[in-house]
Amino acid sequence: xxxxxxxxxxxxxxxxxxxxxxxxxxxxxxxxxxxxxxxxxxxxxxxxxxxxxxxxxxxxxxxxxxxxxxxxxxxxxxxxxxxxxxxxxxxxxxxxxxxxxxxxxxxxxxxxxxxxxxx
Numbered sequence: 001x002x003x004x005x006x007x008x009x010x011x012x013x014x015x016x017x018x019x020x021x022x023x024x025x026x027x028x029x030x031x032x033x034x035x036x037x038x039x040x041x042x043x044x045x046x047x048x049x050x051x052x053x054x055x056x057x058x059x060x061x062x063x064x065x066x067x068x069x070x071x072x073x074x075x076x077x078x079x080x081x082x083x084x085x086x087x088x089x090x091x092x093x094x095x096x097x098x099x100x101x102x103x104x105x106x107x108x109x110x111x112x113x114x115x116x117x118x119x
Contacts (some may be wrong), residue, residue, distance in 0.1 A: 016060040021045050021053045023085070025074075029063065030082050033075035 004012075017023065021043055028034060028042045036054070040047050054074060057063045064077045076082070 013060070016056060016062065017084075019053065019056075021049065022057055022062070025050075025053065025057065025063070026076060026081055026085060029074060029076045030085075033073050035068070035071045035073050037071070039074065 024043045025039060028039060034042070036047075036050070039054075040050055043050055045053075054063060054065070058065060061077050062081065063074050065072050065074050067073075
């Protein structure tokens, strides 16, 4: 059976990351493993929705779960995900800084009184 091209696999990976609740889960897990009960409060979504998102993330090997008695505890499967989130933040910060600089430049240019050329 042929394997999918790497660009397709990468696209699926980023598609899995492309949900705000999943990004938030990863941000919370940056501080260490957490039981589901804590994730519900910190991620800020309903338990059923969080369960659905965690299932998607488990199937994609973004997070792993372990049982501690009756409690399910989640952790990130690969700490390099945090590096990826940091790079994404740096890219966004740079882009916003460029936009801010462009806005400042535009605001500093005096407006022309007329749009028609003078003869």
